[in-house]
Amino acid sequence: MNTTPSLAEPLDAASLGREPGQYSVGFQLLETVDSTRAVTAVPLPRKAYPRPIRTYLWYPANPPDGAQAVRFGRYAELADGDIWPTEIIGELREKLKYSRRVLARSLGSERFDALLRQPFEAVESAQALEGPFPLIVIGQGLYYESPVAFAALAEFLAGQGFVVATCPLAGTNSPIVTVDVRGLETQIRDLEFVIAQARQLPYVSGEKLGLFGFDMGGMAGLVLTMRNADVDAFVSVSTGILYPHSSGIPIASPDYDPMALRVPWLHSVPSSWIRQTEQPDNQSLYDLAHNSDRYLLITEGMGHVDYTGYALIKDRPAMAGYWEAAKPGDIDRYASVVRYISNFYKAYLKDDPDSLAYLSKEPAESKPEIKLHLEHRSAASASITYEEFVQAVIAGHAEDAVEKVRALQKTAPDHVLLNEAYLQRIVLSLSGTWGLNEEVLPVLRLRVALFPNSAEALYLLAEGHIKLEDYPAAIDGYNRLLEQELGEFERAAISRLEWLLSQ
Template sequence: MPFRVAIFLILLQADFLFGQTSLQQIGLNNGKHKVGFLHYTASDSTRTYSRIYDYSNTKIARPIPISIWYPAHQNEEDSIPQKVLDYLRILKEEEEWEHLPDEHILNWFYYANTPANQNHLKEKTTACPKLAFANGKFPVVVYAPSLLASSIENFALCEYLASHGFIVIASPSRGTENRWFSNNGAKEMETQARDVEFLIKEVAQLTNANTDKIAVMGFSLGGPANILAQTRNKNIKAVVSLDGSERYRYPLLKKSPFFAADRVDVPYIHMAQKIIPEKVLKEDNIDPALNTKFDLYDSISKSRAFRLRFHDLTHSYFSTLGVLFQNRDKRQDKSDAEIMESYKWVSVYALNFLNAFLKDDDTALDFIENQPSDNGIKEGLISHTSKQPKRDAFSFQDFNDLAAKQHYKDLMELYLAIKEKNPSFQLPEGNLNTLGLQLVINPETSEQGIPVLSLATELYPNSANLFDSLAEAYLFLGNTEKAIENFERSLELNAQNQNAIMRLKQLKK
């Protein structure tokens, strides 16, 4: 009797009927790029791991199987597209059954060995292995899969994004110690977040990756891991959640010492499953609050946030493998055609969101902000809500970021412009003094410190300390005349300034 790997989904599936779907029928319109694909295994030497079916006490460096989809060179005429079976071979490897004969894949893992599923294995995809990268730099999407799932679980979406000019990198969902998750959810979430961070480091080695433009995207349990990674990695600029379980596992997120809702400060989109029918809630013992409660979204205050609900999709169908292979639940699942149409729109929304916030595409932003009917989507298919971030008081850091962009020129004009829009804004004397001196003593920014200290003396004309600092800055730069002038001004304000007294004696000898 073949061994079947257990998989734990949010919804327990029952009363199955088999689906009739295909990649072609999903109807994704690829972009201008050919899609290249790489798969290899890296190792994280900072963590140890056991291959569970080796039944050995041996520990190895944590293996990280990596799948990468990328925009490829257009002139690869001899390229041969992968088949779905090629992706399932990766699933086999990641499940640590790499020597399993191909004919047993459907029997051995998650999906029924039906004629329809056998036909899916023969389907051609749009990705070709090991093509040359297209010229240019491309934004990066780091994909985190669902609970214990493969790096390739959403291959059609990953190919689609790559064809539109994104590099997508993914690794499987694995436990901390071995292939399986323990009962310690917080530990396992941290492990998945660290895997995401490993991928960010890994993708930086690609010369075609624009690591200033990184987003994370995750399905189900990949969602909270991505949230955790974003709150401590400010190079992550956007978050796409495919029915991410941060919606209903908020208490798990709060267990992390790294998490705080106000640290979710980048654009965020969550695409949720349909309302779960009461019959399913009762029979599967699901908390009805899952249909309505979303503490994380309600708690987010510093990011542009979008919340969509897909009324024809249950949880499993936010992934390619789910759409193609997952058994249907007659109690709630829609028809195959309706599932494929909704999966297509999930992909389109993901693309437009990423175009809007990683490529600054105004048309894509309009699409994301529109009501679905304004985008040509039939009524009742998708619900859409969004919210703007609450504006914090303008900070000294905000001022300094703007000042640095203009190389600390015209600072009074900048200050007055900010003050007009933010009447309560103040530039603390001590901050200006410290910033000015820091800039002066840095050989790369020495000249930029003088305007900062000059602005400070204009705003605080009675501060002996500021004139003393400005004098020291001029002295550091070799302008003795200006140094004497400002030391004397400091003494006028404070006759007991011993530093100014000493400096003037030295300078006037």
């Protein structure tokens, strides 16, 4: 193999725990557009174009004998193409080539050229095996927008029997990303598109879906997991989601809800991040995600870059503002984290008992430079969701559902079902629109119990009794409203009482 001594050899099978008999890997690039969204990045006069989406795919394959694996240079070439076409962004396409990015500048031309010749594992356009295989979708990070940063991880996971898909990280109307709710939602929508596109392939399972996120991609993956019940497992590394991030995201997303994280979750960060962000009485997402079977993998000696494939480049020079110089043990530490990621996905996407057992063990320090600490918390009994509550009420099981909501007062006091406005909408929709007056009565009682000083709650409960022709209960309800002298609805209550007493 023609490489310089300063570059890492391709990872051999043993370095990532890959066992003989695992899969060969194929690679394919799918180029299309999302016609439901437009980009308008070109200078005036502005014109709308369908949003370009490039889906990178790695998959278990049966390559022909003697087929050559892709080299790093092929991935770098594709990274150039990730920048939107000239017709959309003009001269920016030429100025944003991969050879201008941080990695190339840090290595210098001679060493970067040597890296471009470095062989990887995948064979481009190789025939896919039949499958179906579980799907894992990767969210890229800020300053690591190109899928090349996680090509090594993607190839490894594909060799373990997964289909891995990703797309470049790009802004809403510019190749440059904005770190705000709009930019986050753009990345989430891109990942949703990738999921839908990958699942059209015959060898991709429609039953098992894992997400992986790094940096901003971890924020996007988290919100996507919270809002998409189809996700089965989530991994996040080196991303600011444990505690509130200075950008305000992902907490500012309307879909952010720790209680909605209901799938197994593995989160890995450097120990320095824990020390910098942990505050007294400040609960982390790891503390709050009660409904998730969650793992926290804390590493020593790893920087942000060391969670990417760039950790595999020996003697990588420092780059101010981006990363420190490569250190002894970087490759071993990276490989140790990848082993946990692989076992996590095999445990929860393939139901592999050996992998689940691997996650139950404290990391062994096989080498002095590898120091990891793994914490685990089992999921609590899942609390009822808004959707489950509504369905239970419609089905006539409101009493049981109400008891589950009452329990939320202790475990999840900010739950939407403890919000009076949400209960009001349920009542008006099910009773007013569909006439489910008997089914909704327990919800009316719950609202009064939770908000005893709400004149509207008392009035509507009495009205609910009238609809069911339970006039004594209605009279009691109106009298209770008048006794509390709540002011609002008093005139209406007096009018209703007069009518009832005249019957």
